[in-house]
Amino acid sequence: MTLRTREVAWNRGGRLVVDGVTLHPRPGETVGLLGPNGSGKSSLLRLLSGAVRPTRGVVVLDDKALADTSRREAARAIATVTQHADTVVDITVRHVVALGRIPHRGTFGGDRRADAEAVAGALERTGLADKAAESWHRLSGGERQRVHIARALAQEPRELLLDEPTNHLDIRYQLELLRLITELPVTTVVALHDLNLAAMFCDSLLVLKDGRAVAAGTPDEVLTPELIARVYEVDARVGPDDETGRPRVTFSRGARTAATSAG
Amino acid sequence: MSTATLGTEAPGLRFLGTAVGVTALLLVSIGAAITLGPADVSLVNVRDILLNHVAGADIPVRVSKEAIVWHDRLPRALVAAACGAGLGLCGVILQSLLRNPLADPYVLGISSGASTGAVVVAILGVGGTAVGLSAGAFAGAIVSFAVVMLISRLAGGSDDKVILAGIAVTQLFSALTSFVVFAFADSDAARGVLFWLLGSLEGVRWHDAALCGVVVxxxxxxxxxxxxxxxxxxxxxxxxxxxxxxxxxxxxTFLVVTALLTAVMVSVAGAIGFVGLVLPHAARYLTGPLHVRLIPLTALLGAAFMVWVDAISRVAFAPSPLPIGVGTALIGVPVFIAIMFRRRQAP
Structure with missing residues (x-):
């Protein structure tokens, strides 16, 4: 039923930015994509969204290749929040969120009540209800990010793809946002930088390095000192968090020891 | 339509009020513009002549006035209205697709390309029928726009590059148009160049109004x-x-629509600048950025605006008419500069 990839690869201008990645989320779960800059997280998300076609392998939505699905049909199932989507249009928060209703329009317009409810609900969930009439250009970076997420929620998708949505956000909104995402009844694939946030909120993790999947599984299985050393080239200790029991990563401030850098 | 997504009723009523107001303004403008000119025609005359022709009334009106209103000023006002609406619409489309508030068919060289295409057909080629001219103009519009996109993409594809490429292409095709006219046309060459580069509604007739009206x-x-x-x-x-x-x-799809509209307008009225640039901004100021409202309002405002610019350029230096593009440029260029400054200040 859900969105998944099979051995998917993308050759972007002669460079293999995604190289044989298989991702098969369970319906409703939150998958964290980890890996250093340039490891292929954004590229994998672009493949999943159908914005680009894979060079090899296949992205499947509901047992059908995404490449054979119309953009509109795909947009009714998959919502995407990319980084740095900006506009020159003088547009209000409510109008940006209402863009999310476009894929649900029929030939002669949308269902007014469903549209209004979806927009109001999305504004409410992202804490933007009192900013609905505000101009986009007056918002802070963090608020803009929340507006894009509200727009994605108004789309009422089954699959939500987020590319580092916590960038530019205060820690309070980072936590609120990830809590919101994990509580949504949708399958979410989210690229994250912060290993502890990923451990805290994600049901499973996929770690990429140089376009290849190097580890996959629950946070407990994936986040080990060995893996962190191999992928990020830093030393870290990992232990269970007092509150959640999930793994907690503490980075070592010293230079890397010979033992781990050999891995 | 997508206005529903607003979820509020009040702005809908306000939009309706604005639309009705601008429609009334347009109708009054057309009526008033018809009365302007060397021959003395009153609003009552205009009404009587319209009733005679449209409703089959039989009100006695002097034949000369009838001829002036029905065969000259009315179709001319309607062509002006159609061109204003069409140019405004092209501006809205281009500003949205290129994400650039300075985009319009004239700035981007599409009008110049259409001029060149029409001139080539008129002077070198296959007869000068309205449809033939439009087809040539369409080919020219497509070619010039393709060149603009190619140059801006090769130069890095940023928003500002599109405008720079447009300026270069405008100059190129304007020069080509002048060259073709001077090299191959007869003694009226200079006047022909003015028509194609600055636009004019001199001598338009009902079939021009019909063509522009239907297409727009x-x-x-x-x-x-x-x-x-x-x-x-x-x-x-x-x-x-x-x-x-x-x-x-x-x-x-939208670029073909733009090229088609521009081609038809250029083949009837020449290349008229800055209407497509300015009017969408005025309409946005009145109704916001939602296109379902912006498009009809821009069209109505553009129509009313052009009717007045044409009327004024007709009578300002009578009996010699001012090219209509002179008036639109005098208004449009300061607005263009103002938008550039505002963009600079924007975060």
Whole structure:
């Protein structure tokens, strides 16, 4: 039923930015994509969204290749929040969120009540209800990010793809946002930088390095000192968090020891 | 339509009020413009002549006045209105698709390309029928726009590059038009160049009004119907695609519509500048950025605006008429500069 990839690869201008990645989320779960800059997280998300076609392998939505699905049909199932989507249009928060209703329009317009409810609900969930009439250009970076997420929620998708949505956000909104995402009844694939946030909120993790999947599984299985050393080239200790029991990563401030850098 | 997504009723009523107001302004403008000119015609005369022709009334009006109103000033006012609406519509489309508030068919060189195409057909080629001219203008519009996109893409594809490429292409095709006219046309060459480069509504007739009217109305209807697609481009191609828009197809469709509208208007009235640039901004100021409202309002405002610019350029230096593009440029260039300054200040 859900969105998944099979051995998917993308050759972007002669460079293999995604190289044989298989991702098969369970319906409703939150998958964290980890890996250093340039490891292929954004590229994998672009493949999943159908914005680009894979060079090899296949992205499947509901047992059908995404490449054979119309953009509109795909947009009714998959919502995407990319980084740095900006506009020159003088547009209000409510109008940006209402863009999310476009894929649900029929030939002669949308269902007014469903549209209004979806927009109001999305504004409410992202804490933007009192900013609905505000101009986009007056918002802070963090608020803009929340507006894009509200727009994605108004789309009422089954699959939500987020590319580092916590960038530019205060820690309070980072936590609120990830809590919101994990509580949504949708399958979410989210690229994250912060290993502890990923451990805290994600049901499973996929770690990429140089376009290849190097580890996959629950946070407990994936986040080990060995893996962190191999992928990020830093030393870290990992232990269970007092509150959640999930793994907690503490980075070592010293230079890397010979033992781990050999891995 | 997508106005529903607003979820509030009051702005809808306000839009309706604005639309009715601007429609009334347009009708009054057409009526008033017809009375302006060397021959003395009153609003009562205009009404009587219209009733005679449209409603089959038999009110006695002097034949000379009848001829002036019915065969000259009325079709001319209607062509002006259609061109204003069409140019405004082209501006809305281009500003949305290129995400650039300075975009319009004249700035981007599409009008110049259409001029060159029409001139080549008129002077070198296959007869000068309205349809032939329009076809030539369409080919020219497509070629010039392709050149603009190619140059701006090769130069890095940023928003400002499109405008720079447009300026270069405008100059190129204006020069080509002048060259063809001077090299191959007869003694009236200088006047012909003025027509193609600055626009003029001298001598337009009912068949011109019919051609412009039909094409512009069809264009407005199509774009209102597809208004949500233009909305979807607000945050760029990536977001538009994630909202279910087939970006490549939508772009191609709207650009062909723009080229077609520009071609028809240029073949009838020459290249008229800055209307497409200025009017969308005025309309946005009145009704906001939603295209389902912006498009009809821009069309109505553009129509009323052009009727007045044409009337004034007709009578200002009578009996010699001012090219209509002179008036639109005198108004348009300061607005162009103002928008550039505002963009600079924007975060």
């Amino acid at each position: 109305l069809a264009g407005v209807a199509f774009c209102v119907f597809r208004a949500h697609v233009l909305d979807a481009f607000a945050f760029g191609d990536g977001v538009a695609s994630s909202l279910g828009v087939d970006v490549r197809r939508a772009r191609l």
